[in-house]
Amino acid sequence: MILRHTTKEVKERSALTVNPAKTCQPIGAMYAALGVHGCLPHSHGSQGCCSYHRSTLTRHYKEPVMASTSSFTEGSSVFGGQANLLQAIDNIFGIYDPDIIAVHSTCLSETIGDDLGQIVGKAKDDGKIPEGKHVVQASTPSYVGSHVTGYANMVEAFIKYFSFNTNEKIRQVNLLSGWVEPSDMREIKRITEMMNIKSVLFPDTSDVLDTPMTGKYQMYPKGGTTVDEIVSMGNSMKTVAMGEWCSKKAAIMLDNKCKVPFSLTDIPIGLSATDRFVQALSTAGKVSIPDSISEERGRLVDVITDMHQYLYGKRVALWGDPDTLLPLVEFLVDIDMKPVYIVSGTPGKAFEKRMAEVLGEKVPEAKFKNGPQADMFLMHQWIKEEPVDLLIGNTYGKYISRDEGIPFVRMGFPILDRIGHSYFPTVGYSGAIRILEKMLGVLMDRQDATAPEESFELVM
């Protein structure tokens, strides 16, 4: 037993977090900024933050992740980080030549009260930002929210800085993608293209964090939403914002600043959420839903009905981000599985309310919690009280999986020990088939591995 100290009895905790189901804001800001073409994320704090974020993102994507830091030392912490940031901006444009620097704060610079807006303003006044280049900033204190909050703040910052309404309506739809994989971004674009809708997807990490091997390294790969595209988002017909935690802020900003109305949908994971997304797209783009989409949906439903017996009643424990957990749990309920334990460290009042709606009468025994102390230790304790058949979450679940002998599907962030998430989508109808395939794969592997010889079957 690797987690041999985990007690079965749940003791109330008010201060100690053990095995968190969240991390801090800046890494989300860094990920969002990587989804902009020609952008270099910059971490305003000490080196460790930047190093940790780059390492974690690199391990998850197995791709280069570039970002710079203000390299605070004790002096900058006492006298403020203005000098460091000004020097950094100067050096970055001189040496690495990005189109945009996306600065995010850390708990260090927030605590000493550095005003990023003022410093960036000064950089502009001092002529440190070359013509045609940009510095965008977002406030991302680590002691508020989670990595998801940081992502949302950086997306909002880009919209605030770039998007303009010039009263020339464009027949296009804005898509705020939410924190999903490059593969998912590609899939969202594919679905939109199938519907014949011109769209801007923002942020877009496809072709940034899944680049081909060519024998040449490009610091700014061809992918990412371009500045022109982000600017044009102010003239779009409508915004479809995916995920309340990730994308709502930016959608509101677009609405307030540029009068682009939005519809907030879930990230299209599973059947119902994809249905709603497709319908939202159809309304926003003023197009009817093509047969090809209905056929994809039909194939998903076909797989579900074919495999229902293996899924029915299976108890599942999940951890991760609210925007992905909500549609995923809904999907599990749709296919008659029982998501019984759910934790998300990310705070937000809407979580419990919406979870209750999704689980409601169907899984009345479900326990779910988010915010402080909603950690994987608590979830593990629940599992010890009454076990589950399946775990779904990030890599850190492998310890529970091994100790308790529970099949495990990796979804979420970070996935440090497997590949596939960057290349095969889990959004949309075909993404849902992949989720089914993964779940069935581990459940059937377990059945095969543990069946007595006489009931070990070739055909399942």
Add this chain to the structure above:
Amino acid sequence: MPNKKNYTNGLPDPSELKEEILKKYPRKVAKKRAKAMVVNDPSEGQEIMANVRTIPGIITQRGCTYAGCKGVVLGPTRDIINITHGPIGCGFYSWLTRRNQTKPAEGEDNYMPYAFSTDMQDENIVFGGEQKLKTAIREAFEIFKPSAISIFSTCPVGLIGDDVHAVAREMKAELGINIFGFSCEGYRGVSQSAGHHIANNGIFKHVVGNTDRERTGKFQVNLMGEYNIGGDAFEIERIFEECGITLLSTYSGNSTVESFAYSHTADLNMVMCHRSINYIAEMMEEKYGVPWIKVNFIGAESTAKSLRKLADYFGDDELKAKVEEVIEREMVKVKKVAEEVKPKVEGKLAMMFVGGSRAHHYQDLFNELGIKTVSAGYEFAHRDDYEGREVIPNIKIDADTRNIEDLEVTKDEEHFRDDLVTKKTELEKEGYTFKDYQGMMPEMSKNALVVDDVNHWETEKLIDFYKPDIFCAGIKEKYVVQKYGVPLKQLHSYDYGGPYAAFGGAVNFYKEMERMLATNIWKLVDTPWKHEPEIVGSISIEA
């Protein structure tokens, strides 16, 4: 670009490359970086600038003080609860991500797979986090019943003035177990190195010497600066055991606080990673009279050399004979693999930019295969790691170094080993060296380019100039370098391979080099049609 074939006559002079690199920098930056890049000449005592602040905006490999403190000494120690006091990020990122293997005996504590944090929220930043920390310690004690708890301060904790040391004292009195804190805020110092120093101080102050232990063997030693990546310590322990040497404690792979507490009863300290742990070795000598020697168990030849040095220290004929026997037997296995691998990899070029000793030690393994190191440097070293320990008195103490407490260590009258001091004096007369580290530069070839705190732009230029066959660094560099078609070996995690230490480790490393350097994978990068004439299309379909 230099022609690799000429390298047999010595490495090319990279002065032009250095100029090229510096040209891109603003004047002030260029001036500073020029001093951190040295065209090596081992016949001269050259000076390099190291352990200075990273220039803001420069994409560096470095991490922070917290990472050095939590990651190096206590992170891989299994029987203590390490609570990160701060917002959730730092605790989350240091959760199992530094690769440390540990092997607890049945029923022994192992808290390493857990991440403990106070997960500070904005109200804690405004009103202070001490109460929350106290409650967290009580909760950890209540649930886990550990014998020791330590607290790691993150950036905001230092700024708002939470006194983690006072909290530790209070909780120690209340709970009756060993509790201590570290002021290892990320902004303190210029790199992870500051964190190592802080960790050394803390562990020496609060743990070393706490318990005594009856002698368990004739030759009792500690191994310091061995982090058991990929099971390195297990391989070294195997060799020690065969030679009849008792390893009291490793700092800090496969380590326990329990063994740190009685480690002062050793007869000798062996220091492997000089940068991270020489402080404890120094302090233990002052307080307990235990001398230390520098060893290196990376590379088969180095391992043999270090084992012989160890046997010479004890001067016991039986031990010496046993050591020779083990070396001879192991070397047969090592040489067999080396002979198979060497012809396939000889003459290849390596570059390495890692940590605070690996960039030096791994050159020995490469040498054994005839692979030349053309450029290398450390991520968080000081001048002594480059130039040798004799420069320590000449190192200027700057403000960033002054931020770190220098412990006043005095002789422990009860435990002080006068016998070891006498032994040391006698051995020194015979020419045996203690407290010695020659450093990386004297051991590198002429014209090798030594770069401290290498950054992304420099990495690009180095690859372009040398076209190395293999690059050694960490995860942040891995995929960048590989996009150039150059394989990268992670020396912090070994890419989840290993062990590479001692004799068995050398064999693993040779085979790994064969895999990485003799493979055809990299030839698949170009499409087959890249050099083919284009197929001419036609609009009519031919039957």
